[in-house]
Amino acid sequence: MSSDNLEILNIDPYLERYKSAIEWRNNRFNMKKKALLKNKKSLSDFADGYLYFGFHQKAEGWVYREWAPNAKSVFLIGDFNGWDRDATPLKPLGSGRWEVFLPGKKALPHGSRVKVHIKTKDQSFDRVPLYCKRVIQDKNTFAFDGQIWNPEQPYKWHDKAFHPDQSVPPLIYEAHIGIAGESPEVSTFKEFTQNTLPHIAGLGYNAVQLMAIMEHPYYASFGYQVSNFFAVSSRFGTPEDLKALIDTAHHLGIAVILDLVHSHASRNVLDGIGEFDGTDYQFFHAGPEGDHPAWGSKVFNYDKPEVLHFLLSNIKFWLDEYHFDGFRFDGVTSILYHNHGLGVNFNSYDQYFSSNTDMSGLTYLQMASALAKEIKPDCFLIAEDMSGLPGMALPVSQGGLGFDYRLGMGLPDFWIHTLRDLRDEDWDLNALWHELTQRRPGEKVIGYAESHDQAIVGDKTIMFWLADQDMYSDMNVFNQNPVIERALALHKMIRLITCTCAGEGYMNFMGNEFGHPEWIDFPREENGWSYQYARRQWHLAEDTNLRYRYLQDFDRAMIHFVKETKLLEYPSELLLIDTWAKLLLYSKGPYLFAFNFHPTKDFNGFIPLPDSNGYQPLLNTESRDFGGWMDTEPDLIDAKANCPGRLTTLYIPKRSAAVYAPAR
Structure with a gap:
């Protein structure tokens, strides 16, 4: 080129x-x-792995194919043959491919368990088939088996009319199925469909990003230690349950994005793809290069054609089989660099074009984005990259990597630093504006104040940074606590300025819209395998005696405003930063935004206006409807009052923000 x-x-x-x-x-x-x-x-056409390998029912019977290049012989075992390791051999087809035909449509009954027994020159062992679409765990032995999944009535889709609208900024609700319920247990796809999807739609979000969908043996990994890439996590329900969830979301006008983990894989051998054929290099780099030094997982060899076939087929599978509307690619930085970006401060363009750049990984990402767009041109592709590689969110044809958006990962760190290390009086609004608006030229960003990362034990959500232990005693409407008053005010202001300025899209993690009071702590040995903190307490936001509902009501109003006005399509234009008064004023299209971050002083002074016809209030963080103290909306802004030209006076109380629309 x-x-x-x-x-x-x-x-x-x-x-x-x-x-x-x-x-x-x-x-x-x-x-x-x-x-x-x-x-x-x-x-x-190339990404056809799941259509060739794995289990396929034909008119005359079943075909099973596998890829195991180091194997000397391969056998299918399971319920169907009494787990006899010698009864059902596969024949070699060359290039590491193996095949067996089992006559009869019921040769492999629906729901029966299977594994593949592999013999190499030096050893023999059982593995879960690579392309198995369902993997389940035995409750007694804790061993994982593949399961034949072939219901008599395949799922019938009803979403032909739905297409994700790339012309509309994505407003993403990041969610985890297992912790989405109130009860201290693993929640299900069915419960999410019935209870959580209507909540997401009511708030106004037009996309949901689902975590932990690909099968992972360790629940506490948040789904980031994938073992079986073509299997839906069975702990949440069946493949049909997930399809019904996605179908329902589409009916509600919600696009469904899969949190895709191709940056590494579980190192598990018995239930994953690790050492599937007895080698450590079938999918991964051999030796220490194949071990991720920070994650305790395995690193793919993206230069190997068979690995590319496996991963690209996986992308096509999720788009085709489950009608996902795109992907959030996890751990892109790890893919891009030989040292996985660890310990590197990417502050120079030279660092993007050095010997540390893993060209195989970079080429894979270009392949992945090109394939996804080829299959579903209107799908969403989002890159989680901490390095800021130029061109990440530009088309491959323009010299980029082909993603639609990059995650704005610097802003959550900025908010944590600000809340943890600075007094309110010392907030640097110039630094805030820079963090909110810095972009790679021509590349779109998904802005967010916090994600699941900040909700996990060991970290703290914004609401926890603001209110801490006072949340447990004074979130009721009867108590007056200055810590809670500050927390409510800043929580709304932080979300409003992040949502409207930090990107061309926005993301919120499940429950954070109302300041969920608990962190997430998955069941593990250290907490006695408790599910107490692996859930969401939705009832808190519905209790009229508690203030959580005010935060949720504000989030709903904010999201609907941003969606209905197509606000994120407009650039942010800075009008005024007053560091002493802690005032920040900006416009987006016809709308005016005024923020007073001062902890004690109201602002009443001159401001510049982009429009000479004046403004009327549209949204106010301190409205009574949102738990504030103002009984009436802010005054109209009259551009002709007090001062000639486009200067006028503005009154805005301390720790509050207001949005104005042009006066008509």
Whole structure:
């Protein structure tokens, strides 16, 4: 690809000196794609692994195929043959592929358990089939088996009319199925569909991002230690239950995004893909290079064609089989760099184009985004990258990696630093504005104040930083506590400025909209395997005697305002920062935003206006409806009063924010 076609160089002129490196990464993508496709017409044709490997019912019986290049012999075992390790051998097809045909449509009954027995030169062992679509755990032995999943009545979809709207900014509700219930137990897909989806729709969010969907043996890993890449986590229900959830979400106008983990894999051998054929290099780098130094997991070899086939087929599978509307790619930084980005402060462009960059991983991400867009052009692709690699959210054809959005990961850290280390009087609004509005040129961002990361034991949510132990005693409407008053005020202000300024999309983690008072602590040995803190207490936001409902009501009003006005399509224009008064004023399109972060002083002074016709109040954080103290809305802003031109006076109380629309 000629540099004349690399739009990234026009978007960011600072990249001109790295032109040859950007050309090389795009040429590498094209060469790798050509080598993979061979006689295939498209990446979608190439990514057919789940249609070939695994279990497939035919008119005459069942075909099972497996990939185990180090195996000397392979046998299918299970309920169907009494777990006889010699009864059902597979025949070799070459290139590490194995196959067996079992005559009769009922040769492998629905719900029966299976494994594959592999013999190598030196050993023999049982494994869970690589492409198994359902994996279940024995409650007595705790061993994992594959399960034949072939219900007589396949799920019938009703979502043909639904298409994710890429022209509308995504307002994402990040959720975890297992902890979505009130009871101290693992919640289910059915319960989420019945109880949580209506809540998400009512709040106004137009997308839900589901975590921990791919099968993972260790519940407390939050789904980030995947063992079986084509299996839905059975602890939440059946494949049909997940399909019904997604179908229902589409009926409610909600796109469903999968939290996709291709950055590493569980190192488990008995229930995962680790050492599936007896080698440590079938999917991963051999030796220490294949071990992730921080996560205790295995690192994929993205240069290996068979690994690319497996992972790309996985992407097509989730889009095709389950109608997901896109992916949030986890751990992109780890994929991009040989040292996984650990201990690196990415403060120079040189660090993006050094020998530390893993070109195989980078090419894989380009392949993944290209494939996803080929299959579903309107799908959402979001990259979790801490390094800020240029071009992440630009099309591959322009010299980028092909994602639609990158996560704005710096802002949550900024909020934690501000709340933990600074007095209210010392907040740096210039630094805040910079953090809110800094972007890679031409690249879109999903902004967020906090995610699941801040809700886990060992960290603290924004509400916990603000209120701490006072949450347990004084969140009722009868007590007056200055700590709680401050927490409520700043919680709303932080969310409003983050939602409206920090990106071209917005994300909130489940329950944080109302300041959920508990952290998340999954059952583990250290807490006696308790589910007490692996749940969400929805009733708190419905209790009229508690103040959580005010935070939820404000979140609902904010999300509906942002969605209905298409606010995030407008750029943020700074009008005024007054560091002494702690005043921040900006506009987005026709709307005016005024924030007074001062802890003790109201603001009453001159401000500049972008519109000479004046403004009327639209949304106010200190409204009585949102637990504030103001019985009436703020005054109209009259641009013609007091001062000529576009200056006027504004009164805005301490620790409050107001949104104004043009006067009509």
